[in-house]
Amino acid sequence: MNTTPTVHPVDPAFAADARITREQYQRLYAGSLEQPEAFWGRIGERLDWMTPPTVIKDTSFDLHDFRIRWYADGELNAAANCLDRHLAERGDKTAIIFEPDSPDAPAQHISYRELHARTCQAANALRALGVRKGDRVTIYLPMIPEAVVSMLACARIGAVHSVVFGGFAASSIADRVADCGSKLIITADEGRRGGRGVPLKANVDAALKLPGTNSVETVLVVRHSGAAVDMQMPRDRWFDAVVDSQPVECEPERMNAEDPLFILYTSGSTGKPKGVLHTTAGYLVYCAYTHEAVFDLREDDVYWCTADIGWVTGHSYIVYGPLANGATALVFEGVPTWPDSARFWQVIDKHAVTIFYTAPTAIRALMREGDEPVKSTSRGSLRLLGSVGEPINPEAWRWYFEVVGGSRCPVVDTWWQTETGGIMISPLPGAMDLKPGSATRPFFGVQPALVDPAGRVLEGEAEGNLVITDSWPGQMRTVYGDHQRFIDTYFRTYPGNYFSGDGCRRDADGDYWITGRVDDVINVSGHRIGTAEVESALVSHPKVAEAAVVGFPHDVKGQGIYAYVTLVAGEASSDGLRDELVRHVRAQIGPIATPDHLQWAPGLPKTRSGKIMRRILRKIAENATDQLGDTSTLADPSVVESLVRDRRVP
Numbered sequence: 161m162n163t164t165p166t167v168h169p170v171d172p173a174f175a176a177d178a179r180i181t182r183e184q185y186q187r188l189y190a191g192s193l194e195q196p197e198a199f200w201g202r203i204g205e206r207l208d209w210m211t212p213p214t215v216i217k218d219t220s221f222d223l224h225d226f227r228i229r230w231y232a233d234g235e236l237n238a239a240a241n242c243l244d245r246h247l248a249e250r251g252d253k254t255a256i257i258f259e260p261d262s263p264d265a266p267a268q269h270i271s272y273r274e275l276h277a278r279t280c281q282a283a284n285a286l287r288a289l290g291v292r293k294g295d296r297v298t299i300y301l302p303m304i305p306e307a308v309v310s311m312l313a314c315a316r317i318g319a320v321h322s323v324v325f326g327g328f329a330a331s332s333i334a335d336r337v338a339d340c341g342s343k344l345i346i347t348a349d350e351g352r353r354g355g356r357g358v359p360l361k362a363n364v365d366a367a368l369k370l371p372g373t374n375s376v377e378t379v380l381v382v383r384h385s386g387a388a389v390d391m392q393m394p395r396d397r398w399f400d401a402v403v404d405s406q407p408v409e410c411e412p413e414r415m416n417a418e419d420p421l422f423i424l425y426t427s428g429s430t431g432k433p434k435g436v437l438h439t440t441a442g443y444l445v446y447c448a449y450t451h452e453a454v455f456d457l458r459e460d461d462v463y464w465c466t467a468d469i470g471w472v473t474g475h476s477y478i479v480y481g482p483l484a485n486g487a488t489a490l491v492f493e494g495v496p497t498w499p500d501s502a503r504f505w506q507v508i509d510k511h512a513v514t515i516f517y518t519a520p521t522a523i524r525a526l527m528r529e530g531d532e533p534v535k536s537t538s539r540g541s542l543r544l545l546g547s548v549g550e551p552i553n554p555e556a557w558r559w560y561f562e563v564v565g566g567s568r569c570p571v572v573d574t575w576w577q578t579e580t581g582g583i584m585i586s587p588l589p590g591a592m593d594l595k596p597g598s599a600t601r602p603f604f605g606v607q608p609a610l611v612d613p614a615g616r617v618l619e620g621e622a623e624g625n626l627v628i629t630d631s632w633p634g635q636m637r638t639v640y641g642d643h644q645r646f647i648d649t650y651f652r653t654y655p656g657n658y659f660s661g662d663g664c665r666r667d668a669d670g671d672y673w674i675t676g677r678v679d680d681v682i683n684v685s686g687h688r689i690g691t692a693e694v695e696s697a698l699v700s701h702p703k704v705a706e707a708a709v710v711g712f713p714h715d716v717k718g719q720g721i722y723a724y725v726t727l728v729a730g731e732a733s734s735d736g737l738r739d740e741l742v743r744h745v746r747a748q749i750g751p752i753a754t755p756d757h758l759q760w761a762p763g764l765p766k767t768r769s770g771k772i773m774r775r776i777l778r779k780i781a782e783n784a785t786d787q788l789g790d791t792s793t794l795a796d797p798s799v800v801e802s803l804v805r806d807r808r809v810p
């Protein structure tokens with residue numbers, strides 16, 4: 161029997177000591193909308209500026225007068241804000257706790273002083289290799305301290321980093337390198353995950369054989385696992401050989417507030433992944449302030465976000481937010497289920513973690529292992545839990561709250577996106593009642609609205625598409641190299657508003673419940689994958705004539721990938737070919753895009769004008785074949801019958 165109420169009022173003990181109480185939230189939120197310049201001007205003072213800004217907010221979502229500029233005349237350096245300014249008071253404080261993949265390997269504690277020195281050395285090395293302000297550097301590293309060092313080293317010299325998740329395959333690396341014209345790649349011999357090696361250097365070698373990658377002059381290789389790799393001189397250089405001899409001081413580059421800080425590729429409904437571009441000041445202010453407020457940060461917290469540095473959560477809430485705040489952040493190389501499914505909880509005990517931030521997919525996977533692995537540990541250090549990346553189902557929320565947090569720790573369900581730079585809708589743990597499955601209320605300065613497909617704003621209790629009506633500092637500024645695509649993707653559907661791509665419900669109390677993507681993006685284990693990307697990987701196989709990909713509900717991953725494939729005439733379907741196509745997608749994109757089900761489709765349901773009716777394919781994949789709706793507009797309705805008959809039973 162479940163006795164947990166659906167509303168968890170703010171814990172009075174937590175609220176008594178919280179950074180932001182309910183009354184303060186209400187007052188500050190109102191102020192942040194009424195006087196955004198005054199509000200964000202004051203928040204901006206938390207950073208160290210080389211030139212303090214006088215213009216705070218200069219933004220308009222009006223398509224005729226479009227601009228997004230924050231702190232536009234200010235100058236600063238992001239790495240100096242994450243390192244140098246902490247040295248006087250926090251030089252010996254641990255900035256990074258590194259917990260390696262293997263529990264038998266020693267953990268490392270890296271102080272702010274040491275992280276500063278290592279970053280300066282790497283920055284000097286990049287400069288020595290000819291990297292200049294504005295140049296792009298691709299980072300393809302495992303979750304090791306050098307990943308943080310490399311990002312900050314780029315920021316220090318004004319180079320724009322593009323971190324590529326270590327799970328992406330060669331052609332995904334190549335696409336991302338080619339799109340932004342990277343001059344240099346930082347990688348490692350191998351990553352280690354769950355006791356196995358990930359051949360990062362070999363993937364880079366394969367990527368650099370692909371067209372469009374000639375911009376790369378140098379590959380820096382971190383010696384990590386010690387595995388033998390091919391070094392192609394003079395292109396390839398060992399990281400330690402170039403970095404360790406550099407001076408431990410490096411003058412930070414003076415950056416304008418709106419100079420680019422990084423590019424991060426993310427999937428959309430159409431075409432290739434977009435290079436989401438974030439700039440320096442607004443992003444840093446926003447991720448630092450949200451990190452402090454949402455996680456109710458204290459000086460002595462040990463904060464652990466389990467995301468990978470290859471995703472925006474790793475950028476904002478492992479690197480930039482926590483380090484700008486002078487916090488202690490744990491960097492974990494491994495996986496939740498190795499050597500066994502108690503690993504997360506053991507690491508929490510080992511390092512006395514106080515704040516733990518993870519994804520629903522991990523919670524669901526660990527929940528399946530039962531309570532025992534959790535209860536074999538203490539977790540007494542924990543005081544706050546966070547969730548991110550996908551909707552959290554109430555059952556997983558409750559397990560997280562009750563079993564992991566022992567019903568003591570508030571759970572902050574944080575909704576945001578690569579594009580938003582930082583958390584947009586989330587409880588503040590001292591200010592808001594919690595509801596399992598609801599991200600509750602907007603952060604300061606964030607104005608959400610729900611609209612119907614015609615763009616009419618829905619008031620009160622309602623369900624619709626989630627838009628944000630005015631700019632916030634952490635917002636992306638452009639799609640790298642394609643500003644028009646930025647405007648068209650986010651601001652044209654509902655002119656005057658930023659369109660998130662998510663559906664959302666607002667309840668009678670005014671709390672927000674994200675229902676998931678309303679476009680052709682699938683959220684698999686918290687990773688965004690465009691159906692179009694998987695389809696183009698499938699049709700790049702010579703035996704495939706056509707493919708359509710949809711998401712379907714998956715118990716652990718949230719959503720799974722369901723592919724319908726039509727073979728070229730004369731090719732016979734077989735289980736062997738199915739396996740080959742699945743392998744082909746993995747090789748083209750990476751393991752995160754592995755189709756869960758692949759159904760042979762003699763034909764795809766299309767309208768008479770040739771448009772694939774994805775709605776019908778989704779219903780078949782969901783096994784909701786009684787809800788197929790009107791199929792009379794199809795060019796050939798009999799196609800549907802055969803697809804329903806041959807459905808792959810998950």
Ligand code: PRX
Pocket residue numbers: 426471472473547548549550551552573574575576577578579599660661662674675676677683686687688
């Ligand atoms: O659908 C929403 C979902 O993840 C998408 C953004 O993915 P990405 O850019 O990869 O960033 C993930 C980490 C911020 C959103 O459009 N999403 C993210 N957080 C939540 C969520 N859905 C529901 N609840 C959340 N807390």
